[in-house]
Amino acid sequence: MLKHLFKLIWKRKKMNSLMMFEIFFSFLILFAVWTLGIYNYRNYAQPSGLETDNVWVAFFNFNAPNDTIQAEYKELVRQQLTRYRAVHSFAFTSSNAPFTFSSMNNNVEYNKKSTMSEIMRVEPDFPKAMSMKISEGRWFNETDKAGNYRPIVITRHLKEELFGNESAIGKTLGNGEGAGANDPKMKVVGVVDYFKHKDDFQKLSSCIFQPSERWDDTMVMKVQAGSGAELEAQISKEVARLGKDWSIEIQQMNNMKSNRNNLVLVPVLILLIVCNFLVFNVALGLFGVLFQTISRRKQEIGVRRAMGATQGAILWHFIGETAVIATFGLILGVFFAVQFPLLNVFDVEAGVYLLGILMAVISVYVLVSICAFYPSRQASVMQPATVLHEE
Amino acid sequence: MIHLKNIEKVYRTATVETVALNNINLSVEKGEFVSIMGPSGCGKSTLLNIIGLLDEPSKGKVEIGGKHTNGLPDSQLAQFRNQTLGFIFQSFHLINDLPVLDNVELPLLYRKVSSSERRRLASEALEKVGLSNRMKHYPNQLSGGQKQRVAIARAIVGQPQIILADEPTGNLDSNMGNEIMDILTTLNQRDKATIIMVTHDENMAKRTHRLIRLFDGSQVS
Numbered sequence: 106m107l108k109h110l111f112k113l114i115w116k117r118k119k120m121n122s123l124m125m126f127e128i129f130f131s132f133l134i135l136f137a138v139w140t141l142g143i144y145n146y147r148n149y150a151q152p153s154g155l156e157t158d159n160v161w162v163a164f165f166n167f168n169a170p171n172d173t174i175q176a177e178y179k180e181l182v183r184q185q186l187t188r189y190r191a192v193h194s195f196a197f198t199s200s201n202a203p204f205t206f207s208s209m210n211n212n213v214e215y216n217k218k219s220t221m222s223e224i225m226r227v228e229p230d231f232p233k234a235m236s237m238k239i240s241e242g243r244w245f246n247e248t249d250k251a252g253n254y255r256p257i258v259i260t261r262h263l264k265e266e267l268f269g270n271e272s273a274i275g276k277t278l279g280n281g282e283g284a285g286a287n288d289p290k291m292k293v294v295g296v297v298d299y300f301k302h303k304d305d306f307q308k309l310s311s312c313i314f315q316p317s318e319r320w321d322d323t324m325v326m327k328v329q330a331g332s333g334a335e336l337e338a339q340i341s342k343e344v345a346r347l348g349k350d351w352s353i354e355i356q357q358m359n360n361m362k363s364n365r366n367n368l369v370l371v372p373v374l375i376l377l378i379v380c381n382f383l384v385f386n387v388a389l390g391l392f393g394v395l396f397q398t399i400s401r402r403k404q405e406i407g408v409r410r411a412m413g414a415t416q417g418a419i420l421w422h423f424i425g426e427t428a429v430i431a432t433f434g435l436i437l438g439v440f441f442a443v444q445f446p447l448l449n450v451f452d453v454e455a456g457v458y459l460l461g462i463l464m465a466v467i468s469v470y471v472l473v474s475i476c477a478f479y480p481s482r483q484a485s486v487m488q489p490a491t492v493l494h495e496e
Numbered sequence: 497m498i499h500l501k502n503i504e505k506v507y508r509t510a511t512v513e514t515v516a517l518n519n520i521n522l523s524v525e526k527g528e529f530v531s532i533m534g535p536s537g538c539g540k541s542t543l544l545n546i547i548g549l550l551d552e553p554s555k556g557k558v559e560i561g562g563k564h565t566n567g568l569p570d571s572q573l574a575q576f577r578n579q580t581l582g583f584i585f586q587s588f589h590l591i592n593d594l595p596v597l598d599n600v601e602l603p604l605l606y607r608k609v610s611s612s613e614r615r616r617l618a619s620e621a622l623e624k625v626g627l628s629n630r631m632k633h634y635p636n637q638l639s640g641g642q643k644q645r646v647a648i649a650r651a652i653v654g655q656p657q658i659i660l661a662d663e664p665t666g667n668l669d670s671n672m673g674n675e676i677m678d679i680l681t682t683l684n685q686r687d688k689a690t691i692i693m694v695t696h697d698e699n700m701a702k703r704t705h706r707l708i709r710l711f712d713g714s715q716v717s
Contacts, residue, residue, distance in 0.1 A: 106605060116594070407589070410577075412602050412606060413575065415571050415574040417571075418574070418606060490545040490550040493585065493589065
């Protein structure tokens with residue numbers, strides 16, 4: 106029967122090519138949406154490695170004339186914050202604290218291997234404020250300042266990139282191109298498994314935590330659950346009063362994360378809407394073409410029924426024919442889609458593309474079956490005597 | 497072989513009721529070659545469709561080969577048509593997108609017959625109608641007479657006991673019409689096929705064993 110279908114389709118190839126191309130384009134759109142969706146979902150499903158609930162980010166502007174005075178000002182802030190029972194922990198960080206719109210990165214080297222990594226300067230209490238867990242080694246502390254190397258904690262992603270399966274603890278990293286001659290080498294003292302600092306959909310990435318510098322004026326603080334605007338206002342008011350021309354802005358990290366997430370979600374949502382619209386149009390097109398085809402083939406349907414085809418056989422004949430046409434369109438589509446993993450376009454794992462292809466193929470077959478079902482059903486219930494007489 | 501009892505067929509719309517067949521009683525014995533004649537719209541094709549199980553009577557009983565067909569489910573009717581009946585139509589009703597051989601194979605597609613066996617049986621059927629040299633041609637490459645011969649090959653490929661021909665010579669000139677009648681006569685005489693043929697042509701009807709005349713849905717002779 107399949108051979109019979111192929112013959113019919115091949116003979117009507119010009120007529121079927123329109124449907125084939127519609128299916129080809131639908132596949133490409135669905136492939137893009139599924140791949141993007143799978144890519145983001147897989148990233149989302151990874152642990153974030155930090156907690157943002159009840160974490161606030163404070164942006165200070167000390168208007169200090171130099172770093173030494175700023176360091177003194179920061180000490181005043183520390184002393185003030187320890188007075189609030191609702192503030193459980195806090196740590197100054199560089200301006201690229203998690204979920205800010207700021208980024209700082211540099212090349213790092215190990216045994217001639219070089220890679221780009223985010224650099225985040227943080228105080229030792231940073232993991233406590235962010236509820237981060239160290240998976241290997243330890244976090245750096247005040248005693249590390251005495252050493253010749255700058256102590257760093259790295260993410261597992263960076264560890265695997267530079268050291269593979271070897272332990273990273275105790276290894277030293279060189280600063281990449283552009284580093285100053287006096288910049289100390291970095292020694293790994295700890296590894297964290299996950300650290301999503303941009304948004305929930307960020308893929309596993311390289312990040313280096315190194316001790317904070319005097320000029321760092323951003324702070325993360327963990328506050329007691331339920332603390333709200335009242336505490337925020339109190340801290341802002343009382344801290345600002347500690348120095349002349351100081352300003353402080355406090356934001357909830359959950360809100361900051363939500364804003365960053367929206368930057369990922371909104372384009373996906375727009376793409377989904379566009380995709381739905383296009384697929385709906387394709388479905389309508391398919392529906393129309395199938396209705397027209399069946400209407401033109403009434404005589405054939407009558408003959409097949411007279412020759413012994415059951416209603417079910419007619420139904421499956423047309424669904425099968427559409428499925429075979431869809432398969433041709435899909436073969437073309439898959440040919441283009443597999444180029445993405447083969448050429449490693451966009452630096453996305455091959456598995457994501459392959460799953461995207463699989464889901465798009467399933468979606469097209471479901472779409473085609475739905476579109477083909479009703480016209481095919483109409484064909485199957487045609488009265489053979491009537492349609493043969495019409496011809 | 498075929499027994500129709502008190503057959504009535506009424507087409508109803510919201511406002512109009514048309515009686516296509518009225519109290520038809522008909523018996524056709526095995527091996528008979530029967531023709532049905534009558535003016536246009538008298539119910540000839542409707543009667544043939546009812547015998548061919550392509551349509552159901554509004555009233556009455558249909559018995560073919562000892563089996564009552566009224567109320568049979570679609571699957572059984574389809575199987576019955578496939579195995580017991582062969583159809584020949586006035587306008588041939590060949591599938592233009594399939595070669596002659598595939599057209600002839602069509603009834604066998606709905607049976608559990610292997611591809612090679614289908615090819616063999618279809619080739620044999622085409623040989624019987626003298627078209628073995630046209631197997632790979634498409635219907636639109638054939639003359640009217642050749643198309644009808646392909647249709648006959650398709651009707652006989654499954655070796656049915658009954659052949660139903662609806663004006664098989666209606667679209668052909670007299671020479672070709674005679675050729676087709678020769679083939680039908682041979683099928684009747686040599687293969688003992690029971691044939692019921694609707695025709696407008698007295699000369700063709702004279703070549704059959706028995707003539708049934710219809711007028712306004714009723715049997716008049």
